[in-house]
Amino acid sequence: MRSLKRLLEEHNLTVEEYQRIKKILGREPNLVELGLYSVMWSEHCSYKSSKVHLKKLPTKGKYLIQGPGENAGVVEAAGKAVVFKVESHNHPSFVEPYQGAATGVGGILRDIFTMGARPVALLDSLHFGPLERPSNRAIMEGVVSGIAGYGNPVGVPTVGGEVDFEEEFSHNPLVNVMCVGIAEKDGIFYARAGKPGLSLVYAGAPTGRDGIHGATMASAEFGQETEHKKVNVQVGDPFREKLLMEATLEVMEKNLIEGIQDMGAAGLTSSSSEMASKGGVGVELYLDRVPLREEGMNPYEILLSESQERMLMVAKKGKEEEIKRIFEKWGIEAVVVGKTTEDRRFKAFWKGEPVADVPVESLAGDAPQYQRPYEKPEIDEREDPAWAEERNWQKALLKIISSPHMASRRWIYQQYDHMVQTNTVLLPGIGPSVLKIKGQKEAIALTIDANPAWGRANPKAAAVLTVAEAFRNLACVGAEPLGITNCLNFGNPEKPKVMGQFVETIEGMKEALEFFEVPVTGGNVSFYNETQGKAIPPTVVIGAVGLVEDYRTIPRPERVEEGMGIFLLGWTGKDLGSSVYLKAVLGQTGGRVPEIDLEKEKLLQQQLIRLVREGKVAYAVDLSPGGLLPNLAEALFHIDIGAELSFSTREEEAYFLFGESPSRALVFAPGELEADVPVLKLGTVKGQDLVAYINGRKKLDLPLKQLRRSWESLFPSLFDK
Amino acid sequence: MGNRKIRFGVVVFPGTNCDRDTYHVIKEVAEEEAVYLWHRERDLRGSQVVVLPGGFSYGDYLRSGAIARFSPIMEAIREFAEGGGLVLGICNGFQILLEAGLLPGAMLRNKGLRFICRFEELEVENAETPFTLLYEKGERVKMPIAHIDGNYFIEPHKLALLEREKRVVFRYRENPNGSLNDIAGIINRGGNILGMMPHPERASEAELGSTDGLRTFLSAAKYVRES
Amino acid sequence: MKAKIEVFLKPEVLDPQGETIKRALHTLGYDTIREVRQGKVFYIELDEKDAGKVIEEIARKVLANPVIEDFRWETEK
Amino acid sequence: MKAKIEVFLKPEVLDPQGETIKRALHTLGYDTIREVRQGKVFYIELDEKDAGKVIEEIARKVLANPVIEDFRWETEK
Numbered sequence A: 001m002r003s004l005k006r007l008l009e010e011h012n013l014t015v016e017e018y019q020r021i022k023k024i025l026g027r028e029p030n031l032v033e034l035g036l037y038s039v040m041w042s043e044h045c046s047y048k049s050s051k052v053h054l055k056k057l058p059t060k061g062k063y064l065i066q067g068p069g070e071n072a073g074v075v076e077a078a079g080k081a082v083v084f085k086v087e088s089h090n091h092p093s094f095v096e097p098y099q100g101a102a103t104g105v106g107g108i109l110r111d112i113f114t115m116g117a118r119p120v121a122l123l124d125s126l127h128f129g130p131l132e133r134p135s136n137r138a139i140m141e142g143v144v145s146g147i148a149g150y151g152n153p154v155g156v157p158t159v160g161g162e163v164d165f166e167e168e169f170s171h172n173p174l175v176n177v178m179c180v181g182i183a184e185k186d187g188i189f190y191a192r193a194g195k196p197g198l199s200l201v202y203a204g205a206p207t208g209r210d211g212i213h214g215a216t217m218a219s220a221e222f223g224q225e226t227e228h229k230k231v232n233v234q235v236g237d238p239f240r241e242k243l244l245m246e247a248t249l250e251v252m253e254k255n256l257i258e259g260i261q262d263m264g265a266a267g268l269t270s271s272s273s274e275m276a277s278k279g280g281v282g283v284e285l286y287l288d289r290v291p292l293r294e295e296g297m298n299p300y301e302i303l304l305s306e307s308q309e310r311m312l313m314v315a316k317k318g319k320e321e322e323i324k325r326i327f328e329k330w331g332i333e334a335v336v337v338g339k340t341t342e343d344r345r346f347k348a349f350w351k352g353e354p355v356a357d358v359p360v361e362s363l364a365g366d367a368p369q370y371q372r373p374y375e376k377p378e379i380d381e382r383e384d385p386a387w388a389e390e391r392n393w394q395k396a397l398l399k400i401i402s403s404p405h406m407a408s409r410r411w412i413y414q415q416y417d418h419m420v421q422t423n424t425v426l427l428p429g430i431g432p433s434v435l436k437i438k439g440q441k442e443a444i445a446l447t448i449d450a451n452p453a454w455g456r457a458n459p460k461a462a463a464v465l466t467v468a469e470a471f472r473n474l475a476c477v478g479a480e481p482l483g484i485t486n487c488l489n490f491g492n493p494e495k496p497k498v499m500g501q502f503v504e505t506i507e508g509m510k511e512a513l514e515f516f517e518v519p520v521t522g523g524n525v526s527f528y529n530e531t532q533g534k535a536i537p538p539t540v541v542i543g544a545v546g547l548v549e550d551y552r553t554i555p556r557p558e559r560v561e562e563g564m565g566i567f568l569l570g571w572t573g574k575d576l577g578s579s580v581y582l583k584a585v586l587g588q589t590g591g592r593v594p595e596i597d598l599e600k601e602k603l604l605q606q607q608l609i610r611l612v613r614e615g616k617v618a619y620a621v622d623l624s625p626g627g628l629l630p631n632l633a634e635a636l637f638h639i640d641i642g643a644e645l646s647f648s649t650r651e652e653e654a655y656f657l658f659g660e661s662p663s664r665a666l667v668f669a670p671g672e673l674e675a676d677v678p679v680l681k682l683g684t685v686k687g688q689d690l691v692a693y694i695n696g697r698k699k700l701d702l703p704l705k706q707l708r709r710s711w712e713s714l715f716p717s718l719f720d721k
Numbered sequence B: 001m002g003n004r005k006i007r008f009g010v011v012v013f014p015g016t017n018c019d020r021d022t023y024h025v026i027k028e029v030a031e032e033e034a035v036y037l038w039h040r041e042r043d044l045r046g047s048q049v050v051v052l053p054g055g056f057s058y059g060d061y062l063r064s065g066a067i068a069r070f071s072p073i074m075e076a077i078r079e080f081a082e083g084g085g086l087v088l089g090i091c092n093g094f095q096i097l098l099e100a101g102l103l104p105g106a107m108l109r110n111k112g113l114r115f116i117c118r119f120e121e122l123e124v125e126n127a128e129t130p131f132t133l134l135y136e137k138g139e140r141v142k143m144p145i146a147h148i149d150g151n152y153f154i155e156p157h158k159l160a161l162l163e164r165e166k167r168v169v170f171r172y173r174e175n176p177n178g179s180l181n182d183i184a185g186i187i188n189r190g191g192n193i194l195g196m197m198p199h200p201e202r203a204s205e206a207e208l209g210s211t212d213g214l215r216t217f218l219s220a221a222k223y224v225r226e227s
Numbered sequence C, D: 001m002k003a004k005i006e007v008f009l010k011p012e013v014l015d016p017q018g019e020t021i022k023r024a025l026h027t028l029g030y031d032t033i034r035e036v037r038q039g040k041v042f043y044i045e046l047d048e049k050d051a052g053k054v055i056e057e058i059a060r061k062v063l064a065n066p067v068i069e070d071f072r073w074e075t076e077k
């Protein structure tokens, strides 16, 4: 007999939580029940440390259809429902990069099509340790091919994303994946059980012993026992996912189900209890009917399994057979495994014998919530110490564009099928992704952004800056933001310092979103990103969806012609702290993050949107990470023409050229450009070189070809030897 | 005769994922008729051109196209092709045609072992097939590829024969995957079955970056209309 | 000297490929097939008398993913 | 009854995967490796006394592509 202490440890439950369970049940829980509480009260499923803070985020907006609380958020765009969400799969991707990333994609896809939407796009935000180390390269290579290996077969284009590198991610990479789907406005399905007496239909892969306690694992730090936890690895089956998706969408189109929930973390337990809780009913599960992959599985394992590619549906009365027929047509097994009941209890049976009987609410609705103690994080206020050390801008530019922070991401995105579904109007690498909606002139613009270097220096400001950056990205194609999703990646919330970072981040996000009047529609929180006590820098990942009024007129590099002007819009400050320049050129980290004035930011974005919609902009890029010169060079690579620049500036040149002041954008346009923000003409698109006269002196003269070569070679040279 | 619409059958295998794109281009862009053909059927529903679209039939498990070739619909397609019917295999469709023995050769893993999705420049080598009537011989066209098993292999003497019989229809300008003789698309000896790795349906609308692929569908329709 | 290394999924790890092949075989009428699991096999030629140590090492470090796979090897002459 | 089927590329067919592994092994210092070829192996369980015929048939018809691959099989108890 294991001691209670040991048992609780294994289930990641505290003694207080155990007392609470006893009080709820009025008796000792049996082992199965203990398992249920263990997963449902895990950080991953219950948001017990974050919920009180997440509540502060603004969740109202004029385009909002569904805010947080469902599998994904929904906004209205062009008369359709756009369904989107981001999820993390950090821990599994460290343990097994390929499968971890692949199953991460699978999970977020299911969140979208469970809502009745056909997934139309994936984006990924990836953070790894420095690539000098082979182990980090192996993780990155595995993650990228895992995303490709799952997303490509399912036929959902991976149209965008971002990747960056910081030391702390060596033992704790971030793999956050966002999925976007489109549904008819009246065709959205919810994870609600409706009424009592309806059948629960299980569809998809048979249940194996995969990832039992995956949710609890995602709620604990990595320590020495990581090795031992490896047996939990789940293998994704994108082929089955594709069939499951088609069958599910067909069942929905024929209106055969009342509610639906994917079996993600905590599998059958969470999907059934959450639907019951939201529907105000109870459930009975007959576990011996659940299709199994492995022999000898017991009720505990069946309830907690996190096998992939499974769905739980509440059938409309009398529609069970028709549902089964559709799934069978797609080669997917579907069986009735239970029913909804009046009594609001969660009951599980094994061959007629009850094995668990607890109140539904205690699992899904009333999990403990903690107001964890937190302390204000230290803010790095150091003014950038050494901007003047490198005065050779040409050398600095080359270093930056060939550094991992700025080098061409083509090696990554060409492994992703980013064109399937034939909606990708703006290909990866150029700006935000723009996807048309067939039969309409409107399009959606998508972006995903994060900046852990800012997060490390100042979590709150980082959140504000990241939101602003995401919206500025959208503005560059003339898109107005409709809503955001977010993923909050942090260390151990039981540490007041980490909790402080979290609280500050929420504050920052709230401030920015309220200012822009854009709602959060959902998201994900990933805590315990620590290995051997060392936490990652707080990293808020923002996924934003915007509306493009007419995709035929969006700015794009092909529109730029020789002779067009290059204009800088916006304001330049002294913002070299925590910049790419410091990292890539001077090998320094830290320093005060850029200062942002939200009023100016909004003005800049409004002007960009106006100029684009008036057709005055050939191409526009925003200047944040990397600063003006590297981003200009990158724009020229896409345009494939050189430039001659000649301008004066009162600021220190380093601030001007490499500073990361927000509220700035670069615009390529014919003729002159007028706007209600400062506009400076930098030069002209011309020739095959990048030439720059700054304050009267020639500072730059390089063939674009040579620049391009340094920009393009990093990832191929590291991975395709 | 004149403007009678031509009916294209778009085959759907489990795991096919370019079926909707192909259907869309045929119907909305080429403005012909399109019907889906389910892999378990044996009836081509009056199709005048059969298209095996891209994607990952059966997840491309075992080998790309290896399992799909056993589908009931493939028997019907074989018969249709033997009677001279036009069959176009795109990407995974090409792989299925190879596995089914309707076209010669086989696909190996790409030389770099990675999935590659990007635009490629192709040269039209044979503009006299029913699928390339509307192209010029030697014309350079831009179409995307998206595959991991596109490295075309065939025994040397058969390769020589392919070349001699002018059955290489599209060739890559810059070989992305290791294909022998830069082969991107080939036709059978009867001249009615074309297999190509590039995706013409992804290059049929200007906003997607190229319209060079559209003529593949238009050629087939024209050929059927005029024969 | 020649060696053959087989790398296969641990028994508890899902094998979607094997599953799909099994189902395809059933459809083709081979219904006596109870299970299919797919693995990889590497045929290696190397200049070494004492190849065992090297083979064992590269199997463990390079060819197999220890998180989900096991391996076995043998040498031939 | 259990059977093992190995499917491997014909010697005249270039093997991109084997090539890449060989290069990787050389980079790692295993420079005695002269050649690497990669194949597939299928572990099959079937309810049949006379399994040989079935195995031979599915290997030929389904598991191997005769244009590029050969196969061999054996049964175990």
Ligand SMILES: Nc1ncnc2c1ncn2[C@@H]1O[C@H](COP(=O)(O)OP(=O)(O)O)[C@@H](O)[C@H]1O
Pocket: A044, A045, A054, A057, A067, A068, A069, A070, A071, A072, A073, A111, A264, A265, A486, A487, A488, A520, A521, A522, A523, A524, A525
């Ligand atoms: N950072 C966040 N911001 C806003 N909403 C969030 C955040 N994190 C989680 N949520 C919401 O909490 C709910 C539960 O999330 P989650 O457990 O990730 O869903 P799932 O079970 O589909 O994985 C979802 O509706 C999600 O959108």
Ligand SMILES: [Mg+2]
Pocket: A071, A110, A111, A262, A264
């Ligand atoms: Mg969900």
